[in-house]
Amino acid sequence: MFEWSETDELIRDAVRGFIAKEIRPYLDALDSGELLPYPIIRKLFSEFGIDALGEESITKLLARQRKREAALAAGEELPEKKERSGDGGPFSGQESLMAVLVSELSGVCMGLVSAMGVSIGLGATTILSRGTLAQKERWLPDLVTMKKVAxxxxxxxxxxxxxxxxxxxxxxxxxxxxxxxxxxxxxxxxxxxxxxxxxxxxxxxxxxxxxxxxxxxxxxxxxxxxxxxxxxxxxxxxxxxxxxxxxxxxxxxxxxxxxxxxxxxxxxxxxxxxxDGRESARSSFTAERIGVAFMALGIVNECHRLCVDYAKTRTLWGQEIGRFQLVQLKLAKMEVARINVQNMVFNALERNRAGKPPSLAEASAMKLYCSEVATDVAMDAVQLFGGNGYMAEYHVEQLARDAKSLMIYAGSNEIQVTHVAKGLLAR
Missing domain, CATH: 2.40.110.10 (Butyryl-CoA Dehydrogenase, subunit A, domain 2)
Structure with missing residues (x-):
């Protein structure tokens, strides 16, 4: 995979339309805490059918498990269980969709992604992977649709x-x-x-x-x-x-x-x-750290877009600032960062489709690199905007504040270094 598919791009355009209508007008209220993220997430799920997709996936998965347990109770000999794409999570098989969704939302309001990702990607997925049939039936239907928050x-x-x-x-x-x-x-x-x-x-x-x-x-x-x-x-x-x-x-x-x-x-x-619970948590760490790369891509993309537009329209000494070499250097570095982070995201998507998802050490390497790059790009965006970049209405200051969290979120970057090194030394 070296570029988004036509379907991915159609979804991206639709998500951008939703963001323009349902999120950007309320950024101040979200940033102040006056507006909670959950009503917006539920509306997003409803408009894009994500709630129905999750409900259908869980319904089928639970039906398969009921059938299997009934057969075992009856003493029937069952064939060896094969891995199904729908058994890896409530939205397994839809990773490309979720990557587009996460990256687009992260460039505007990463807090929405964090609230949604933890509820489903960590809360619901842990119950799905560790729970009994009764426990899955008890909690998952409401969680995968975001009717309830985890x-x-x-x-x-x-x-x-x-x-x-x-x-x-x-x-x-x-x-x-x-x-x-x-x-x-x-x-x-x-x-x-x-x-x-x-x-x-x-x-x-x-x-x-x-x-x-x-x-x-x-x-x-x-x-x-x-x-x-x-x-x-x-x-x-x-x-x-x-x-x-x-x-x-x-x-x-x-x-x-x-x-x-x-x-x-x-x-x-x-x-x-x-x-024990350690193994459950480690599995979640891997998914969470890959998710950080998706979030970082959103930050980098939005900073890149805003800075290119600003460099074309902001004038000093009678010319656009995009003609100055130091500004061009910042833009060029942002483009390199965008390509690198996007390639990491594409690689993770392709490996998952091939049934060879990144290891914990590889996920830690992704998290380490992408979070640092996103923070550097966001701080360069503030610098490129000058005084305007320090003002809330230009948005890059919020992107810088949010990007910094990625270096701490899902395990500090210092710990990522340890995981990467241990993975190398264990070979």
Whole structure:
């Protein structure tokens, strides 16, 4: 793949029309927090049939799983299960559509993408990959259509980059139930989420110093639970005030002796066939980091477009600033960045279609490069616009604020370096 298909371009044009009508007029309200992103996302899903697509995909997937489980219960011998394109996620097989959607939205209001991506790409997909049939039936239909919003909670105040080792949120068994205590922070959709996927360590000690010493805290098993808004002992904090991504509500979650039945433990067993919660999270990290490349492409494209237009119309000393070599240098670097990031996106799409998606190390490399490039391009755009670039009405200052988040979002870039190097050294 070296360019967007005709279908992709038709979708892109339609998305741009929606953005012009339904998003650009409300950017100030979204940036101030006066307007939440969810009504706009739901309208987008409705107008483009994304909600119907997600509902149809999940309905078919659940029907296949019901049939399979019924056959197993009847003692029938089943053929070896083959991977289906629809089993990789609620929008599996539609990656090109989602790439166009994400990149176009990111260039205008990346907060919308963050809110949508975490709800479906992390929240719903984790339930899809780890949950039992009953759990999928319980939560997925509303999540894939954005009727309800999901959050994905792993980060804590003292364990940002050391997500598992420093995790303090824990559960203890209490008969057939679990009791959850702890705190999560920087949680996208946290203040308003209807459904929350929470990672917590299992404390198997009996409270005595001997038992706690025997089980090293860093090595404790990580379990994954699903909570719903309003549960006793579960508190959702107010939205944080942030440098950028203002349209994406981010906050803290607090758990004070929250009682959880086994039906809320994903897979309903502590011995999940795919490993404990660490493996679930690592799979999500890969998808999230590839998503950062899609978002970065949107930032680069929009900065590129705005700067080329500005260089043609802004005049100094009687000529367009695009005739000055230093301005041309910035434009040329933006074009190189656009080509490189777009090629990475195309490569990821093609590999997914071929059934050979990028590894965690490769996804980390994509995230590392694309986030840095997007931030550099956005800051150069502010500089090219001069004083106007520092003013909110010219939009490039918002792009710069949003772009910087990509260097921290989905794991800081310093951690990406570690993942890339480990991948190389493990060969």
């Amino acid at each position: 959050a994905w909670a792993i980060t804590e105040p003292d364990s940002g980059s050391d997500a598992f080792g420093g995790m303090k949120t824990y559960v203890r068994r209490d008969g057939e139930d679990y009791i959850l205590n702890g705190q999560k922070t920087f949680i996208t959709n946290g203040p308003y989420a209807d459904t929350v996927v929470v990672y917590a360590k299992l404390d198997e000690g009996d409270g005595t110093p001997e038992s706690k010493t025997a089980q090293a805290k860093r090595d404790r098993k990580v379990l994954t639970f699903v909570l719903d808004k309003g549960m006793e002992g579960f508190t959702q904090g107010k939205p944080f005030k942030k440098m950028g991504l203002h349209a994406s509500p981010t906050g803290e979650l607090f758990f004070d002796n929250v009682r959880l039945g086994r039906d809320r433990l994903l897979g309903e067993t502590e011995e999940h066939k795919g490993g």
